[in-house]
Amino acid sequence: MRAALDLFVEQGYEATTVNQIAERAGGLTKTTFFRYFPDKREVLFAAGQQIHARVLADAIAAAPDPATPLQIVATALDALAATFTDERREFSARLRDVIAGNGELRERAALKRAALADATAEALRKRGVTDPSASLAAELGVRAFYCAYDRWAEPTNHQSLAEITRRELDELRGAIATLS
Amino acid sequence: MRAALDLFVEQGYEATTVNQIAERAGGLTKTTFFRYFPDKREVLFAAGQQIHARVLADAIAAAPDPATPLQIVATALDALAATFTDERREFSARLRDVIAGNGELRERAALKRAALADATAEALRKRGVTDPSASLAAELGVRAFYCAYDRWAEPTNHQSLAEITRRELDELRGAIATLS
DNA sequence: AAAGTGATGTGACTTGGTAACGTCACCACC
DNA sequence: GGTGGTGACGTTACCAAGTCACATCACTTT
Structure with a gap:
């Protein structure tokens, strides 16, 4: 979630891809992201x-x-x-x-x-x-x-x-x- | 909107594709649908x-x-x-x-x-x-x-x-x- | 050592959504 | 009766969200 918020502040929400979030959160991938969050928006709310x-x-x-x-x-x-x-x-x-x-x-x-x-x-x-x-x-x-x-x-x-x-x-x- | 609602009732919302809605609404295509509605959900609310x-x-x-x-x-x-x-x-x-x-x-x-x-x-x-x-x-x-x-x-x-x-x-x- | 378990990656796929460009009909105006 | 505009629509190509089946690898259990 920290990785996502940082990226959203830097580039905006729409301009940030899920792969970028996963990558910044410790070199992960899209698939792993979606194992933890049901969709892209939820990363900011699930916590x-x-x-x-x-x-x-x-x-x-x-x-x-x-x-x-x-x-x-x-x-x-x-x-x-x-x-x-x-x-x-x-x-x-x-x-x-x-x-x-x-x-x-x-x-x-x-x-x-x-x-x-x-x-x-x-x-x-x-x-x-x-x-x-x-x-x-x-x-x-x-x-x-x-x-x-x-x-x-x-x-x-x-x-x-x-x-x-x-x-x-x-x-x-x-x-x-x-x-x- | 009528075409969309009918299809949603018949097959469910997720199982219905935008192309199907456009097709039933007079043989149109996805592009035309998105000229009238900003996204798939909005078709039920815009009216x-x-x-x-x-x-x-x-x-x-x-x-x-x-x-x-x-x-x-x-x-x-x-x-x-x-x-x-x-x-x-x-x-x-x-x-x-x-x-x-x-x-x-x-x-x-x-x-x-x-x-x-x-x-x-x-x-x-x-x-x-x-x-x-x-x-x-x-x-x-x-x-x-x-x-x-x-x-x-x-x-x-x-x-x-x-x-x-x-x-x-x-x-x-x-x-x-x-x-x- | 074998078998199981959990976290992750890979690759392929569907679909929502966008954009550039082309076509066709219709209408107005000279 | 051409001429040019306008609006509605299609075609094609593209991107990214989200899903799925399958593979890998580490670590643990028996």
């Missing part, structure tokens, strides 16, 4: 996304018992944000820029985001939150996290991802009241 | 999605003036749902099944859904709704519409899409109160 879903699901399962859906989601987001240490900031920024610069990658990102929201909603349902509320709370949480992630990756920003996420979720909570 | 965004945006711009964001979204969804006449039901069901049966197509659908929500939020912003609320109201509306669309496509269902959408949006509105 994180299933793990993120597990972190959220575990935290939701372990959240204290008498809590509103948004409180559960807030503690889960805390756990997820804590896995993004400050050393990963610059890496995350490059990843975000590469994804933003290519349609195929944005498409994959949209799918991953939806999958993360689905997994979160499922974890909430397992805790007894009924379905319109579960999906909604999950969607709000994932939205807050992605907004926070974008701002965290900005080099001018020097707060922790957990802080930004909490603030973002609070802002969404406030916006809910203005809707109807 | 609707930009039009839906325009319908929503126009309806939002024309909504009565003193209204809450969710009221504006509700009238826009009415306008959108009205474009789905009952004759399109069976067609929509087949389309939905084909999309649900293939990963690439689900991915594209996720992108289209996000794009529709973005366009809706943008239209709300043009009406002066500020940003966390605009994105949120748009997301809620699009979610309600997609849920309604799925239920409307079921052959056992005999209500209009507009009715189902209104009910779905009301349900979401109610779920909001249970979140925090």
Whole structure:
């Protein structure tokens, strides 16, 4: 994944061939690449996304018992944000820029985001939150996290991802009241 | 698009080649197909999605003036749902099944859904709704519409899409109160 | 020593997708 | 009634993503 990201930054995503990625990742070949990643886009997502879903699901399962859906989601987001240490900031920024610069990658990102929201909603349902509320709370949480992630990756920003996420979720909570 | 959908139903999406689609659509060739659609997936989406965004945006711009964001979204969804006449039901069901049966197509659908929500939020912003609320109201509306669309496509269902959408949006509105 | 196992390479193949160039019909205008 | 433009389409060739069958090589197990 590091080899791929480096090449994408240097030459762009489309201009980089799978053979080049495999070659830079220790003199390997296309075939080996596809043994580890189902397609070219996935090399940028495989590292994180299933793990993120597990972190959220575990935290939701372990959240204290008498809590509103948004409180559960807030503690889960805390756990997820804590896995993004400050050393990963610059890496995350490059990843975000590469994804933003290519349609195929944005498409994959949209799918991953939806999958993360689905997994979160499922974890909430397992805790007894009924379905319109579960999906909604999950969607709000994932939205807050992605907004926070974008701002965290900005080099001018020097707060922790957990802080930004909490603030973002609070802002969404406030916006809910203005809707109807 | 009709030729493509028929073939996808008959043989599956992956087993159908672009040349076959072009051939069935009046003895054409691959080249001509790609003059009309940027890629193979898009043949199932190009017909609707930009039009839906325009319908929503126009309806939002024309909504009565003193209204809450969710009221504006509700009238826009009415306008959108009205474009789905009952004759399109069976067609929509087949389309939905084909999309649900293939990963690439689900991915594209996720992108289209996000794009529709973005366009809706943008239209709300043009009406002066500020940003966390605009994105949120748009997301809620699009979610309600997609849920309604799925239920409307079921052959056992005999209500209009507009009715189902209104009910779905009301349900979401109610779920909001249970979140925090 | 034989047999199995896992990671990798090789070569051939299909198909999505792009580009350059050619053809044909139609339409307008002198 | 030529002349030239325009738009839709085909042909050919090409590249890269992705798949598959088969081979290799190291390392381990028995």
